[in-house]
Amino acid sequence: MISPARFIAVLVKEFIQMRRDHVTFAMMIGLPIVQLFLFGFAINSDPRNLPTLLELNDDGPIVRAIVSGLKTSDYYNFVGIETDPAKSALALRDGTANFVVVIPSNFERDVLRGRSPEILIDADAADPTALGGAVAALSGIVNIAVDQSMQGAARPMPSQAGPTQPFSIVVHREYNPEGKTATNIVPGLLAVILSMTMVLITAVAIVREREKGTMETLIASPVRPIEVMTGKIIPYILVGYVQTIVFLVAARLIFGVPFDGDPFAFFLGFNLYIVVNLALGFLISTVTRNQMQAMQISFFTILPSILLSGFMFPFAGMPAWAQTLGTAVPATHFLRIVRKIMLKGAGLPEITGDMLALGIIMVVIVTLAMLRYRQTLD
Amino acid sequence: MTDAPAPAISVRGLTKIYGDRAVVDHLDMDVPAGTIYGFLGPNGSGKTTTIRMMCGLLVPDDGEGSCLGYDIRTQSLNIKEHVGYMTQKFSLYEDLTIRENLDFMARMYRLKGRRKKVDLALEDLGLVDRQNQLAGTLSGGWKQRLALAACLLHEPRLLLLDEPTAGVDPKARRDFWDEIRQLAASGVTILVSTHYMDEAIQCDYIAYIAYGKKLISGRSAEIPDMIGLHTFRVEASDLTALEKVLREEPDVAQVARFGSVLHVSGTDLPALKALAKRYQNEGRGRWQEKPSELEEAFIYLMTGVRDNFAESSPEGDGN
Numbered sequence A: 001m002i003s004p005a006r007f008i009a010v011l012v013k014e015f016i017q018m019r020r021d022h023v024t025f026a027m028m029i030g031l032p033i034v035q036l037f038l039f040g041f042a043i044n045s046d047p048r049n050l051p052t053l054l055e056l057n058d059d060g061p062i063v064r065a066i067v068s069g070l071k072t073s074d075y076y077n078f079v080g081i082e083t084d085p086a087k088s089a090l091a092l093r094d095g096t097a098n099f100v101v102v103i104p105s106n107f108e109r110d111v112l113r114g115r116s117p118e119i120l121i122d123a124d125a126a127d128p129t130a131l132g133g134a135v136a137a138l139s140g141i142v143n144i145a146v147d148q149s150m151q152g153a154a155r156p157m158p159s160q161a162g163p164t165q166p167f168s169i170v171v172h173r174e175y176n177p178e179g180k181t182a183t184n185i186v187p188g189l190l191a192v193i194l195s196m197t198m199v200l201i202t203a204v205a206i207v208r209e210r211e212k213g214t215m216e217t218l219i220a221s222p223v224r225p226i227e228v229m230t231g232k233i234i235p236y237i238l239v240g241y242v243q244t245i246v247f248l249v250a251a252r253l254i255f256g257v258p259f260d261g262d263p264f265a266f267f268l269g270f271n272l273y274i275v276v277n278l279a280l281g282f283l284i285s286t287v288t289r290n291q292m293q294a295m296q297i298s299f300f301t302i303l304p305s306i307l308l309s310g311f312m313f314p315f316a317g318m319p320a321w322a323q324t325l326g327t328a329v330p331a332t333h334f335l336r337i338v339r340k341i342m343l344k345g346a347g348l349p350e351i352t353g354d355m356l357a358l359g360i361i362m363v364v365i366v367t368l369a370m371l372r373y374r375q376t377l378d
Numbered sequence B: 001m002t003d004a005p006a007p008a009i010s011v012r013g014l015t016k017i018y019g020d021r022a023v024v025d026h027l028d029m030d031v032p033a034g035t036i037y038g039f040l041g042p043n044g045s046g047k048t049t050t051i052r053m054m055c056g057l058l059v060p061d062d063g064e065g066s067c068l069g070y071d072i073r074t075q076s077l078n079i080k081e082h083v084g085y086m087t088q089k090f091s092l093y094e095d096l097t098i099r100e101n102l103d104f105m106a107r108m109y110r111l112k113g114r115r116k117k118v119d120l121a122l123e124d125l126g127l128v129d130r131q132n133q134l135a136g137t138l139s140g141g142w143k144q145r146l147a148l149a150a151c152l153l154h155e156p157r158l159l160l161l162d163e164p165t166a167g168v169d170p171k172a173r174r175d176f177w178d179e180i181r182q183l184a185a186s187g188v189t190i191l192v193s194t195h196y197m198d199e200a201i202q203c204d205y206i207a208y209i210a211y212g213k214k215l216i217s218g219r220s221a222e223i224p225d226m227i228g229l230h231t232f233r234v235e236a237s238d239l240t241a242l243e244k245v246l247r248e249e250p251d252v253a254q255v256a257r258f259g260s261v262l263h264v265s266g267t268d269l270p271a272l273k274a275l276a277k278r279y280q281n282e283g284r285g286r287w288q289e290k291p292s293e294l295e296e297a298f299i300y301l302m303t304g305v306r307d308n309f310a311e312s313s314p315e316g317d318g319n
Helices: A004-020 A022-042 A061-072 A085-094 A107-112 A128-149 A158-164 A181-212 A214-220 A225-253 A263-287 A291-307 A320-327 A330-344 A348-372 B047-054 B076-082 B098-108 B114-125 B140-152 B170-185 B220-227 B239-247 B269-281 B294-307
Strands: A050-056 A076-082 A099-103 A120-123 B007-018 B021-032 B036-040 B062-067 B083-086 B158-162 B189-194 B205-210 B213-219 B230-235 B254-258 B261-266 B286-290
Touching: A004 A022, A004 A225, A004 B098, A022 A181, A022 A225, A050 A061, A050 A085, A061 A076, A061 A099, A061 A107, A061 A128, A076 A085, A085 A099, A085 A120, A099 A128, A120 A128, A181 A214, A181 A225, A181 A263, A181 A291, A181 A330, A214 B083, A225 A263, A225 A348, A263 A291, A263 A330, A263 A348, A291 A330, A330 A348, B007 B047, B007 B189, B021 B047, B021 B062, B021 B189, B021 B205, B021 B213, B036 B047, B036 B170, B047 B158, B047 B189, B076 B083, B083 B140, B098 B114, B098 B140, B114 B140, B140 B158, B140 B170, B158 B170, B170 B189, B205 B220, B205 B294, B213 B220, B220 B294, B230 B269, B239 B254, B239 B261, B254 B294, B261 B269, B261 B294, B269 B286
Parallel strands: A050 A076, A050 A099, B036 B189, B036 B205, B083 B158, B158 B189
Antiparallel strands: A099 A120, B007 B021, B007 B062, B205 B213, B230 B261, B230 B286, B254 B261
């Protein structure tokens, strides 16, 4: 019943139309590259050079060591020294400083006496992700400063090292030892950009047939839905291939993102992901009447891919209901596949669960799409 | 209807409801094979919806029927193989060339010797040297010819034409109808919807629908008799004034102007005769009874429909 000839006819037509539509074609290839560069460089959840103000209520060798430590650390952009608490509070409020580091009075003396004085960090926590790394780095800086300035001097007893160094927080950064955001963001971007172009373009390509009336010609011919669906989808799978290749090359050469895992597992995972997205685009096209609606709904699916997938925020940190929602988002699983394979050197066994999840999502979407795409104009 | 051939399309009680409005309301229709069947009615009367249901593009909400011997509900795929459907709006790909469009349609129907058939169609169209031009750049008349050629590629037994000549110049329309008649002569059944009177006259059979209901159907020649319309031909010096007066007469259903004469029609023959006599005696025009023709019949139908918009009486009483 299913005819390869008709499938090929749709395929050929789709390629011709794609070739003639220069703008869309350029967008499909060009935009991902632009986005990769833009976001790869711009998004940084571990920002450096945050403006910092030092409020000094004491002076001495340790304090001076701390000041020079802060000055050399690239987490901080040192904006000045203040002694008036009111002024430093104002600096924090008006954004002159993101941090105010307060050295209390009698700090030197208390350190020497092993009283473990408290250094207060007043942080502008309006953007919490911006501060985490810097706060953690500060304790390291203070520790080093205290250590260095007390070498050869009357040092507190080594056995009391724990209590006297309450700032000492050790941060382990597994798989991304340099804490580079790009290493995390770039593979995630692949998931987001693929989903963006694939869903949107498929949805629009099909809705356009309905809007222009050509769908009526298609439906009036003996062509089967599956022939239309595959014929329309496959050209865009190839577009997805091109995007991915460009992406991987750029990730490697420009951002230095490693590819440690099994390329074959990656290949399987990303094909599955592309098909899921195209099917989703197809489904959207069956429930919308014009290109504007198709675009609106496509964008609606893109936000969860960014916000609930673990791309922007750690998946485990979301509330349980949000995690449940996120599990239904294809990007969530592909994101894990890509990160596992590229960064952690995973192979097929480690991604089986994610592949299964993607498979289930695909079956659901394809079934819905086939049910919705009827061979009538109803 | 006597000696009607076996119908190519036969539907009973065909109904389509959008929201709470019956766009097509229990429509019965038989299209005899090998004829040109005119499907008439004002805009929005449900012609397109009916045609779409007949070839399986829409599923009827009620009713049943067959098309070329296949069930319109369950065998739409078989119907599609043998039907050529030309949509009201140009619905080939404007960003494909003429040749690519024909080639695409030929592939859709899995035609053997596709290249040759496309070449032939291009020759028939006279578009061989423009075959690589984008279809979107063609004029209205050429688009229509291309669309017809595209839906004839697979040599359908039934041709459904939905207002095929809308927006096409008179010369192209005449050429188009020449082709339609040739097709009918070769045995293809043609169902054509139109609201041009001069096209309706070319049809062997006619159905007139309004607001989803069939008002009348039959052989074209029999339609005026079926309505029971009687017509007088009136020649007068001041037609415009006379027309105005006649319109106020209760026994006159309609007054239509044909060049330098008026056709005055009504359903009540004795009353109309009396009226004619009275006017004649008063010296207002030369009155002469003539057989009612399709023109009068259609004007009558259309007027009746407009007047009976609120009530859905199947036949206008002409007021």
